[in-house]
Amino acid sequence: MFISDYYVYIIFQNLNGLRVCCRTAQEVFGAAVDTSISALQWAMTELVTNPKAMEKAQLEIRRVLAGQQNVQEEALREMHYLKAVIRETLGPFLPKVCLNDQKIQGYDMPQGTVILINAWAISGDQKYWEDPETFMPERFDGERALDFRGSDFEFTPFGAGRRMCPGIAFAQANIEIALASLLHHFDWELPAGVKREEIDMTEAFGLTVKRNSELLLRPIPRIPLAYE
DSSP: OOHHHHHHHHHHHHHHHHHHHHHHHHHHHHHHHHHHHHHHHHHHHHHHHOHHHHHHHHHHHHHHTTTOSSOOGGGGGGOHHHHHHHHHHOOOOOOEEOSSOEEETTEEEOTTOEEOOOHHHHHTOTTTOSSTTSOOGGGGSSTTOOOTTTTOTTOOTTOOGGGSOTTHHHHHHHHHHHHHHHHHHEEEEOOTTOOGGGSOOOEEOSSSOEESSOOOOEEEEOSOOOOO
């Protein structure tokens, strides 16, 4: 083998590795963006139908960012109510698949069986949640607030254990910065003639739980955007 042939081999191997890295990055970012957009849509839906919660979140954000035009990541640490709003919004679960034949509580689960965790039942269980049908971010605002990192099994939007979602930090930053920016720079109203109780709250099932219809809101500029 000539040295030039060896160089070609090395380049070919590196290109293969690069292709794998690119495909992996596309899958990671694609999944993170899709779930983040879905979470933002539901957060804005809940906030526009609960104006007191929106006002409280905006007051906190604008107080923390006083004198600043853009949202900075370090400022998110002080936005406790914003984090509570996001936790109150989260809830969709990804489908699970049996890797081997299993028997669970008397039920036979063949290999390859798709298992859907009943997120609705968990999030609506009055044993764990006070008034579960009400949008109440305050339940996550305090020292005893549940965390979504897998230690509180009644609230696991990112899964739990060794196979929990690896993109949790990326998704958290994505959603927090985007939602904080939307609430910091704009006030939000429904289109003329639309009442809060008329907003369609039905879901469209898929990889993530999306809104069944588009959310239409009217932004009112409050704080100018700064372009750096």
